[in-house]
Each structure stands twice: as structure tokens, then as C-alpha cells.
Amino acid sequence: MSSHGEPIPMQSSKAGPLRGEANVPGDKSISHRALIFGAMAVGETTITGLLEGEDVLDTAKAMQAFGATVTNHGGGKWSVRGVGVGGFSEPENVIDCGNSGTGVRLIMGCMATSDMSVTFTGDASLRSRPMARVTDPIALFGAQSHGRSGGRLPMTIVGAADPVPVEYVTPVPSAQVKSAVLLAGLNAPGQTVVIEKEATRDHTERMLNGFGASVITEEVPEGRKITLTGQPELKPQEIVVPRDPSSAAFPVCAALIVEGSDVLVPNIGLNPTRAGLFETLRDMGADLTYENLRTEGGEPVADLRAKYSPNMKGIEVPAERAASMIDEYPVLSVVASFASGKTFMPGVKELRVKESDRIDAMAQGLRACGVQVDEGDDWWAVHGGGAGGSAKGGATVESRLDHRIAMSFMVLGMGTPEPVRVDDGGPIATSFPIFEALMNGLGAKVARA
Numbered sequence: 450m451s452s453h454g455e456p457i458p459m460q461s462s463k464a465g466p467l468r469g470e471a472n473v474p475g476d477k478s479i480s481h482r483a484l485i486f487g488a489m490a491v492g493e494t495t496i497t498g499l500l501e502g503e504d505v506l507d508t509a510k511a512m513q514a515f516g517a518t519v520t521n522h523g524g525g526k527w528s529v530r531g532v533g534v535g536g537f538s539e540p541e542n543v544i545d546c547g548n549s550g551t552g553v554r555l556i557m558g559c560m561a562t563s564d565m566s567v568t569f570t571g572d573a574s575l576r577s578r579p580m581a582r583v584t585d586p587i588a589l590f591g592a593q594s595h596g597r598s599g600g601r602l603p604m605t606i607v608g609a610a611d612p613v614p615v616e617y618v619t620p621v622p623s624a625q626v627k628s629a630v631l632l633a634g635l636n637a638p639g640q641t642v643v644i645e646k647e648a649t650r651d652h653t654e655r656m657l658n659g660f661g662a663s664v665i666t667e668e669v670p671e672g673r674k675i676t677l678t679g680q681p682e683l684k685p686q687e688i689v690v691p692r693d694p695s696s697a698a699f700p701v702c703a704a705l706i707v708e709g710s711d712v713l714v715p716n717i718g719l720n721p722t723r724a725g726l727f728e729t730l731r732d733m734g735a736d737l738t739y740e741n742l743r744t745e746g747g748e749p750v751a752d753l754r755a756k757y758s759p760n761m762k763g764i765e766v767p768a769e770r771a772a773s774m775i776d777e778y779p780v781l782s783v784v785a786s787f788a789s790g791k792t793f794m795p796g797v798k799e800l801r802v803k804e805s806d807r808i809d810a811m812a813q814g815l816r817a818c819g820v821q822v823d824e825g826d827d828w829w830a831v832h833g834g835g836a837g838g839s840a841k842g843g844a845t846v847e848s849r850l851d852h853r854i855a856m857s858f859m860v861l862g863m864g865t866p867e868p869v870r871v872d873d874g875g876p877i878a879t880s881f882p883i884f885e886a887l888m889n890g891l892g893a894k895v896a897r898a
């Protein structure tokens with residue numbers, strides 16, 4: 450169900466060739482950060498190409514509640530008048546982050562070192578997700594938290610009135626946790642250090658440097674060491690949000706499995722901390738090329754061209770690549786059912802604590818469509834059928850308040866003999882509100898069922 454309404458059952462039927470240009474929306478991770486960092490800067494930040502999905506709109510509302518002025522100028526142009534690091538005022542009401550783990554965890558971080566008490570909640574999916582991964586490190590700064598059992602929302606955080614800087618080794622590979630600690634460190638004196646064993650997406654580090662903070666990243670024997678100097682004055686920026694590689698994954702993967710397809714997905718960021726899916730697809734033998742490879746805003750960008758790929762082979766996806774494609778495993782598992790042999794995906798325990806348990810959600814749905822899936826605690830494997838796929842379709846799958854599950858099964862239905870239905874496509878609006886129109890514009894048959 451969309452956070453605002455009734456369930457929206459959807460169906461996807463076998464598509465003709467998918468052809469044309471897929472202009473996917475702005476990057477979700479960068480959109481959240483543009484609003485949050487803009488709110489912590491002194492003066493007006495402008496944002497072009499903001500993702501206007503529910504997750505990001507909930508973050509925009511939250512920043513208003515903390516005292517920033519967020520204005521939508523239309524056409525993807527927004528501005529944020531910030532209140533400076535340490536300038537937040539205590540919200541008068543509960544902060545509802547909807548479906549967004551990124552929103553709630555980053556915002557918890559950035560209020561944790563201010564003298565205020567804030568209560569957070571979200572939809573049924575977000576209320577089931579673990580928050581101790583953030584409340585543990587912010588406690589080291591002096592913040593307290595009181596939530597439901599198991600560290601679940603709703604939860605009240607009492608920020609530290611007199612914060613101290615922190616050195617923290619993240620126990621899970623999570624950019625949300627790393628970012629929460631760095632954001633808390635912004636309003637603490639001295640240097641806050643985060644060490645992560647595996648590199649996760651580095652948008653916080655890059656963007657905070659752009660806003661004028663000092664964030665230094667070093668490779669050390671333990672992994673990546675990130676040192677932030679607290680209490681900077683953040684300077685407003687003009688941000689152009691690149692398109693989201695995690696959204697690009699859907700038209701790219703659809704093109705690979707639908708006969709005769711040739712789809713161009715322009716202007717996709719290929720930051721190495723985000724591009725693992727495309728590498729994996731190429732390793733599987735996908736006809737996926739990078740055209741017009743260039744550097745924009747210090748990041749590699751290319752136009753992706755994906756063509757029907759009847760000769761893909763199942764592979765073992767390197768576990769060390771997991772963080773760079775963590776949101777893309779659901780749709781990769783769909784492609785894997787159209788490769789020959791087995792695709793083995795180890796080192797992916799984090800998939801079990803996303804909007805849903807994504808291994809379980811995909812495994813159950815794929816099995817209902819006729820695909821053999823094996824799974825363990827932190828791995829899973831999909832048995833493919835080669836060009837025609839191993840899935841027959843013909844099932845209705847639960848999307849479990851998870852946009853990526855809903856979109857992945859819509860992609861599956863584009864290549865299966867029988868249509869695939871999801872009980873609720875509403876969550877798609879959290880990250881990719883134009884999914885249905887964009888895919889149908891390429892030649893897909895996605896419809897409200």
C-alpha cells in the first residue's frame with residue numbers, strides 16, 4: 450500500500466521489444482542528503498533534479514519541522530534555506546519518515562548532538578526495521594533513545610546537550626549508519642572518526658566536503674577510515690542531482706530479458722560504491738555498454754545501453770561487491786532466472802533488514818512463479834533457465850511494502866509466458882513514481898490489475 454492509501458494491485462504481461470530512452474528520476478541517496486545538508490548550511494541551497502518520491506518528500510517535511518525553509522519551485526527545482534549546524538529547533542510533533550530507512554537514520558544522526566527531544570515513527574515496514582545500529586553509536590556522543598522493544602520505532606531520541614566526539618567502527622556494512630555517525634559528529638567539537646570494514650556508498654563524505662566541511666578518507670588495514678572535523682559552518686550549494694543507478698537497474702534488467710530490446714538509459718552515475726550491479730551483469734554476459742563515459746561533478750557518468758541478452762550465464766557474485774549493489778539484488782535475481790545455470794549470491798545478510806526481508810520476499814515470489822531458489826542466512830541462489838527463463842509467471846506476489854520487490858516482479862512479468870501480479874504496487878511511489886509510465890513508454894505492459 451502507498452503510505453497514503455489503499456493497496457494498488459498491479460500486473461505485468463509479456464512485453465514486446467523494449468525500445469527507446471529511459472529517463473529515470475534523480476538519485477534517492479543524494480536527494481535525501483541535499484535536503485538534510487542544505488538544512489544544516491547557512492543560507493540557501495538550490496537543488497535541481499530532486500527525486501520527488503515519497504521517501505524524499507518525507508525528509509523535506511522533516512527538515513521544515515526542524516526549522517529549515519524548503520520550497521518546491523516546480524520542475525524538480527527546490528531550495529532549502531538552512532539554519533546552520535546546531536541551529537535546528539525542536540519539532541512540535543512526531544517526525545514521520547514513512548517508508549524510508551535512509552530518512553529516519555540520517556535525521557536521527559543529525560539531531561543526536563542537539564539539546565532536544567524528538568519522536569520518530571514510520572509506516573509498518575519502517576517500524577519493523579532495526580534502529581539500534583544508529584542508537585548504539587549516537588549513545589557514545591551522549592544521546593539517549595527510548596523505543597519499542599528490539600530497538601524499533603516509534604522511538605524518542607534525546608539529543609546530547611554537551612556532545613563529545615566519537616571513534617566508531619561500524620559493525621554492519623551500512624552507509625546509513627556511517628552517515629548517521631558523521632552527521633552527529635557535525636555538531637560535536639573535535640574530530641569524529643568512522644571506520645568501515647567494507648566500503649559503502651560515499652555520498653555523505655563527498656557532499657559534506659562540497660558543503661565546506663573537512664571529511665578525510667584514508668585506506669587503513671581495517672578498511673576505510675573517515676575523519677570529520679566537527680562544528681564547521683556549512684556553505685550553501687547549487688546541487689544537480691544525478692539520475693539514480695538503482696532506478697536505472699529496472700529498465701536495464703528488463704531490456705536484457707525481453708527479446709529484441711534496445712534501451713538507452715542516459716546520465717547514470719557510475720560511482721564505484723554504487724555500480725556493482727552493472728559490473729555483475731557484464732560478468733554474466735549481458736550486452737550492456739557504457740556510452741559517452743565522462744566525469745560530472747567529480748563522478749563518473751555514462752549513458753547505459755542495454756540490449757536483449759539471450760546468452761547470459763549464472764555466476765557467483767563476489768561477496769565484497771555486495772555493498773555496491775545492495776538494493777539491486779532483487780532485480781538481479783529476476784535476471785538470474787533468465788541466465789543459464791545457477792547465480793550464487795553470498796554475503797548479503799543486510800537484505801534481510803530492508804523494507805522487507807528481501808531474500809524471503811523474492812524467494813517466495815520466484816518460487817510461486819516456478820523458479821528454484823535456495824537460501825541460507827546470508828546467501829541465496831537462483832536457478833536460471835537460459836534465454837526463455839525458468840519462470841512461468843501466473844502468480845500474485847506480495848510486495849510487502851517494498852518498492853524494489855514490487856518493481857522486480859513487474860520486470861519478471863515482462864519476460865514470462867504468463868503475467869505476474871503484485872498485491873500492491875503502491876510502494877513504487879517511494880523511489881520511482883514514474884515507473885509505470887516510463888516502462889510502458891518503452892513497450893512494457895504494466896497495468897493496475
Ligand SMILES: O=C(O)C1=C[C@@H](OP(=O)(O)O)[C@@H](O)[C@H](O)C1
Pocket residue numbers: 477478479550551622623624625626628650775776799
Ligand atoms: O545511505 C543511503 O542512502 C542508503 C544506504 C543503503 O542502506 P544501508 O546503509 O542500510 O545499507 C541503501 O540500501 C539505501 O537504499 C540507501
Ligand SMILES: C=C(OP(=O)(O)O)C(=O)O
Pocket residue numbers: 548549550551552776803804853880
Ligand atoms: C533500502 C532502501 O531504502 P531505505 O533503507 O532508505 O528505506 C531501498 O531503497 O532499497
